[in-house]
Amino acid sequence: MDLSSLLVQFVSGLSTATLLFLVASGLTLIFGVGGVFNFAHGSFYMLGAYLAYTFVATVKLNFWVGALAAALGAGILGMLAEALILRRIYGRAEEGGFQILLTYSLILIIDDLVKLTWGTEYKSLSRPPGLGGALVMGDLVLPSYNLAIIGVGLLVVVLAWLVLTRTRAGRIARATALDRETLGVLGINVPLTMTVIFGIATALGGLTGALAAPLRSVTPGAGIEVIIDALIVVVLGGMGNFWGAWLAALLLGEVNAVAVAVAPEWASLFSYLVMVVTLIFKPEGLFAPRQVRKV
Amino acid sequence: MSSRKAWGLLALALALVMALPLGVCAQDKVIKIGAMYPMTGRPGLYGLDSVAAAEMAVAEINAKGGVKGHKLVFINTDSQAKPDLAVQIAKRYISSENVHFIFGEVSSGAGLALTEVSNQYKKIFIGTDHASTQLTSDKLQPYYFRVSNNTFQSMAAGALYLKERQQSKPWATLAYIGPDYAYGHDQWNELKYNLDRFGVKYKVVGEYWPKLAAPDYTAFITAIMKDKPDILVAGLWGGDTVAFIKQALPYGLFQKMLYFSPDGGGNYELMSATGDELPVGLALSGRHHNNWPDTAANKKFVQDFFKKAGRYPSYAAEGAYSGIHAIAQAVEQVGNPSDTEALVKAFEGMKIKLPEDPEGFTSYIDPLTHQIVQVQAIGETVANKDFPPATRMLGNWKVYKAEEIMPPVEYLKDHSSECLKGRLPK
Structure with a gap:
């Protein structure tokens, strides 16, 4: 393969990776900070896509305003789900199993609610005005909207880094990950913190769904389609490791892009192969921090 | 328990006992069709369209007095397009719902699993939307018929x-x-x-x-x-x-x-x-188009569907609609929805005018492969x-x-089930 097609595939991989990372970011955040494995995270992605459809196609909001409103909506619904349902099983023996069952049932409930609200017809959004085309440089075609998404991905990474390391809220979040009991003793409202973090995580999922809506079909069940790949990213990056998820998404996006061009009949095998090899030789994840969180 | 409550329960029990033979009687005069369609997830749209169109066909036929004194009864269960679930539902339909036909399915995976059940229980299975050619070649069995085209x-x-x-x-x-x-x-x-x-x-x-x-x-x-x-x-x-x-x-x-x-x-x-x-x-x-062929029958089908569902149909709808009409036509000819072997004969070579037929053509079921032959x-x-x-x-x-x-004989020779092998010209 020549250099220019390799470059084209590389940029394709980058755009795939960014959406992968954006879905996985919320999943890994809530796992890292709250210790909750939210199997229904993909459903908040789907809700984001449907809400964006309503805000942009029906209410006629500007696309970016609509996407932010959809993220906010998914965040609020996420906080409700945490406060009304998930909170009740914290601290139970075998909590992990309960989490999976409970969040799995949330998938089914949200799917049906979506069907009742929006129907089963496929929905779809157009790309925002001005971003429908592409930058063309010889053989290299870079769709403007994909570039915008890559930009949003970078923005989320930088913002998350600033919030987590430079603000009091970020310090509380990191402390929640380490020791919730002590945090409570220090006078922090831990349940509220958990709810807010869950809301931020689902808002990230919702934002991704909204951004993906112009590129994909919005259908019931769309959540399931993204959750497995997001899960692979989270595991590869080290469960709960925000930066790890970013690197893992890049790795998977690029492995897939190159595999599709070089060995298309085996392409889908490669991302799983990367995961299997990682799980065998570095089970804590490729980018796990040196200190593993104590339970 | 208060005596009033006890009397109430007794009355209820009595009513149930009395209702029982009535129910059995009523069942003698129905043609019961047990359908499996996905109602959820991405294929859910195809399932919902299929069920709406099947119900439309059932209503049309029952409004004209049913088939030889039999009313059509259509039941559907969400198969989630999963083969194992579809098999479970089909077995329940056969063992406790006394269905005369099993019907439906969007996914070829589920269709292939169901055709095994159909063969095992000798219960006719009408495929309406799944497209794998295998069902009418490598995996053909005597009780399977398909009313939409294959890949x-x-x-x-x-x-x-x-x-x-x-x-x-x-x-x-x-x-x-x-x-x-x-x-x-x-x-x-x-x-x-x-x-x-x-x-x-x-x-x-x-x-x-x-x-x-x-x-x-x-x-x-x-x-x-x-x-x-x-x-x-x-x-x-x-x-x-x-x-x-x-x-x-x-x-x-x-x-x-x-x-x-x-x-x-x-x-x-x-x-x-x-x-x-x-x-x-x-x-x-x-498998069907809302604007082709430009015939009165196709326009009527599409507009009737729109009136019922509030949207235009995806192609799955016409397959389900055709399936119900094919069943009605077979029972009309045989007179008895339980006479499976006679019904198989009626389906083989059946000519049936469907919304997707252009002027001058009538769909028919190929007696060799049980596949509907269409333009x-x-x-x-x-x-x-x-x-x-x-x-x-x-x-x-x-x-x-x-x-x-249609697949030529040479193709079928390389892709035939036991059932099909016996029928191919030497």
């Missing part, structure tokens, strides 16, 4: 389309993209088989196998652009077609090659989901606002004769 028929029509095109707008190279499971692989193999059969010369420059319901096709799109095929054959369906087309738009893919998807690529939900974004000039087809039309996307929210529909139709696109 072989679509791909034979597709091969004829490409052959004609080679004469008008010469092309030489093909690339393929299709989901990495039986449906995707079957279409590609059947297209190549038919191209060879019709003597078309071509070179394959790329083959791509994304997972079903893959959300992101960017890497595939750029790889296909690099291959520069004249024709991109797509075996994608439903949401996958929508996602692929939307993602390929800014790359200018549709200006550089013909996008060709003759089996499921031209379903109405693509047009309704993509609106003005859908490029014109793509060559597509499906296929392949169209190009053109501007058309008659079926909102779609703003493109198919037009500039090319029509292929029903007999021309």
Whole structure:
């Protein structure tokens, strides 16, 4: 393969990776900070896509305003789900199993609610005005909207880094990950913190769904389609490791892009192969921090 | 327990006992059809459309007094398009619901599992939407009949389309993209088989196998652009077609090659989901079209569906509608919905006028393969606002004769179940 097609595939991989990372970011955040494995995270992605459809196609909001409103909506619904349902099983023996069952049932409930609200017809959004085309440089075609998404991905990474390391809220979040009991003793409202973090995580999922809506079909069940790949990213990056998820998404996006061009009949095998090899030789994840969180 | 409550319970028990024989009596005069369709997830739209159209057909027939004094009763259970679940439901239908027919299914995986149950219990299974050719060849069993076209028929029509095109707008190279499971692989193999059969010369420059319901096709799109095929054959369906087309738009893919998807690529939900974004000039087809053939019967079917469901149908609907009418016609001829062997005879070679039949043609069931024989039309996307929210529909139709696109005997000899082997000419 020549250099220019390799470059084209590389940029394709980058755009795939960014959406992968954006879905996985919320999943890994809530796992890292709250210790909750939210199997229904993909459903908040789907809700984001449907809400964006309503805000942009029906209410006629500007696309970016609509996407932010959809993220906010998914965040609020996420906080409700945490406060009304998930909170009740914290601290139970075998909590992990309960989490999976409970969040799995949330998938089914949200799917049906979506069907009742929006129907089963496929929905779809157009790309925002001005971003429908592409930058063309010889053989290299870079769709403007994909570039915008890559930009949003970078923005989320930088913002998350600033919030987590430079603000009091970020310090509380990191402390929640380490020791919730002590945090409570220090006078922090831990349940509220958990709810807010869950809301931020689902808002990230919702934002991704909204951004993906112009590129994909919005259908019931769309959540399931993204959750497995997001899960692979989270595991590869080290469960709960925000930066790890970013690197893992890049790795998977690029492995897939190159595999599709070089060995298309085996392409889908490669991302799983990367995961299997990682799980065998570095089970804590490729980018796990040196200190593993104590339970 | 208060005596009043006890009397109440006793009365209830009595009522139940009395109702029992009545129920059995009533059952003697019904034709019970047990359907399995997915109601949820991405194939849910096909399931909901199928059920709405089946109910429409049942209502039409019952309004005319049913069939030989029998009322049609249609029940459906959500199969989630899962083979194991569909099998469970079918067994319950047979053992405790006393259905006369099992019916439906969007997924070929579920269809293949159900045909085993149908064979085991000798219960007629009417397939309405799943397209795997295997069901009417390698896996054919005596109690299976299909009332919508299979992938072989679509791909034979597709091969004829490409052959004609080679004469008008010469092309030489093909690339393929299709989901990495039986449906995707079957279409590609059947297209190549038919191209060879019709003597078309071509070179394959790329083959791509994304997972079903893959959300992101960017890497595939750029790889296909690099291959520069004249024709991109797509075996994608439903949401996958929508996602692929939307993602390929800014790359200018549709200006550089013909996008060709003759089996499921031209379903109405693509047009309704993509609106003005859908490029014109793509060559597509499906198992039924809302605007072809331009006959009174097809218009009536589409408008009746719209009145009932509030939306225009995807192609799954017409298959289900046809299935109910085929059952009614078979029972009309035999007179008894329980006489399975006589019904099998009635289905074999049945002629039935359906909404998708153009003037001068009547669909019929091939007695050899139990596959419905129908005319296929392949169209190009053109501007058309008659079926909102779609703003493109198919037009500039090319029509292929029903007999021309059936699997030839040589093909069946290599792809026949025990049941089919016995019937093939020596």
